[in-house]
Amino acid sequence: xxxxxxxxxxxxxxxxxxxxxxxxxxxxxxxxxxxxxxxxxxxxxxxxxxxxxxxxxxxxxxxxxxxxxxxxxxxxxxxxxxxxxxxxxxxxxxxxxxxxxxxxxxxxxxxxxxxxxxxxxxxxxxxxxxxxxxxxxxxxxxxxxxxxxxxxxxxxxxxxxxxxxxxxxxxxxxxxxxxxxxxxxxxxxxxxxxxxxxxxxxxxxxxxxxxxxxxxxxxxxxxxxxxxxxxxxxxxxxxxxxxxxxxxxxxxxxxxxxxxxxxxxxxxxxxxxxxx
Amino acid sequence: xxxxxxxxxxxxxxxxxxxxxxxxxxxxxxxxxxxxxxxxxxxxxxxxxxxxxxxxxxxxxxxxxxxxxxxxxxxxxxxxxxxxxxxxxxxxxxxxxxxxxxxxxxxxxxxxxxxxxxxxxxxxxxxxxxxxxxxxxxxxxxxxxxxxxxxxxxxxx
Numbered sequence: 324x325x326x327x328x329x330x331x332x333x334x335x336x337x338x339x340x341x342x343x344x345x346x347x348x349x350x351x352x353x354x355x356x357x358x359x360x361x362x363x364x365x366x367x368x369x370x371x372x373x374x375x376x377x378x379x380x381x382x383x384x385x386x387x388x389x390x391x392x393x394x395x396x397x398x399x400x401x402x403x404x405x406x407x408x409x410x411x412x413x414x415x416x417x418x419x420x421x422x423x424x425x426x427x428x429x430x431x432x433x434x435x436x437x438x439x440x441x442x443x444x445x446x447x448x449x450x451x452x453x454x455x456x457x458x459x460x461x462x463x464x465x466x467x468x469x470x471x472x473x474x475x476x477x478x479x480x481x482x483x484x485x486x487x488x489x490x491x492x493x494x495x496x497x498x499x500x501x502x503x504x505x506x507x508x509x510x511x512x513x514x515x516x517x518x519x520x521x522x523x524x525x526x527x528x529x530x531x532x533x534x535x536x537x538x539x540x541x542x543x544x545x546x547x548x549x550x551x552x553x554x555x556x557x558x559x560x561x562x563x564x565x566x567x568x569x570x571x572x573x574x575x576x577x578x579x580x581x582x583x584x585x586x587x588x589x590x591x592x593x594x595x596x597x598x599x
Numbered sequence: 600x601x602x603x604x605x606x607x608x609x610x611x612x613x614x615x616x617x618x619x620x621x622x623x624x625x626x627x628x629x630x631x632x633x634x635x636x637x638x639x640x641x642x643x644x645x646x647x648x649x650x651x652x653x654x655x656x657x658x659x660x661x662x663x664x665x666x667x668x669x670x671x672x673x674x675x676x677x678x679x680x681x682x683x684x685x686x687x688x689x690x691x692x693x694x695x696x697x698x699x700x701x702x703x704x705x706x707x708x709x710x711x712x713x714x715x716x717x718x719x720x721x722x723x724x725x726x727x728x729x730x731x732x733x734x735x736x737x738x739x740x741x742x743x744x745x746x747x748x749x750x751x752x753x754x755x756x
């Protein structure tokens with residue numbers, strides 16, 4: 324089945340542009356960090372001017388670990404609230420629009436399809452959210468007790484730190500962390516589609532936890548116009564099922580389903596972004 | 600025999616146990632360091648993964664004091680800007696191998712010490728002595744020592 328071609332600059336292309344842009348921007352920061360200190364850092368914590376933006380999971384484990392002798396800096400607290408507020412209004416947009424792990428996963432997945440002509444196995448994720456919050460709780464406690472563990476399970480931070488160091492400063496390539504990344508990637512890529520992003524990633528689950536139910540979301544507006552073609556579900560990078568309208572728990576607002584629905588139904592597609 | 604003497608942390612680092620709890624491994628101190636003195640732990644010790652340290656023999660800290668203000672969590676004391684108040688460790692001279700103590704003339708550590716004529720003094724202008732009250736532990740003396748291995752070594756507290 325061939326889809327009608329419509330626009331060149333679709334939502335996915337904007338998203339790719341932002342992902343590549345952020346990735347290159349971090350390299351630029353690494354190159355120029357001796358000359359300027361306005362932008363500094365990695366995905367664990369990023370400094371813009373006086374404000375230190377912090378990964379919410381890292382900040383919470385840091386906070387719980389230091390409860391006996393708290394030391395709270397205002398700029399770091401504001402930096403913790405920025406991603407939380409972003410998640411509150413726009414959902415898990417960080418995961419789909421910025422996160423480097425998602426970027427690599429999507430690029431490699433499309434390469435796999437194009438080079439080896441191997442089609443994706445469409446795994447429809449069960450919509451369990453209870454397990455995820457249990458896992459988050461375990462990871463929060465474990466991260467608060469064992470400091471090193473908290474920094475291993477945040478993939479955006481790990482990836483940004485190690486890629487920059489390996490490429491620009493020639494760090495030791497065979498590292499413990501690289502092994503960890505490899506295991507997760509193999510698990511994600513060959514066994515169960517997106518098990519890390521859907522069920523395990525503490526940052527993603529926390530952002531989901533902070534998101535507002537009436538913030539930005541994908542919703543099937545017109546039940547009658549939907550022909551149940553399920554192309555939205557087949558295009559979903561997380562393996563969710565928007566055509567059954569039960570994806571809200573795990574959806575990260577990448578907009579692929581909306582895009583394909585728009586291409587199929589030029590006038591008022593049933594699947595749309597909704598805010599408030 | 601090799602004895603692990605602990606990591607030499609960047610200037611302004613708080614106590615080691617507290618430091619491990621507070622540091623969030625963002626790597627900003629490594630990024631601002633103009634001499635690339637600060638290294639992040641990778642495979643050597645997975646339990647200390649991402650923590651910054653300095654190998655003084657490879658590249659010492661020149662006390663530019665750029666890293667404490669960029670620390671987001673207070674693992675490095677942000678208010679510390681005076682380089683004479685830094686306490687990263689204390690230098691110790693090995694009198695068995697030091698050239699000055701063996702009878703030759705060597706003033707390398709004395710001349711390069713950033714806390715000049717305070718932390719390192721020459722008794723009778725011949726033998727270097729560490730004044731522990733003023734020594735900041737930057738490691739410049741360890742770096743410039745002409746003997747191999749270095750006769751003056753920084754011991755972190």
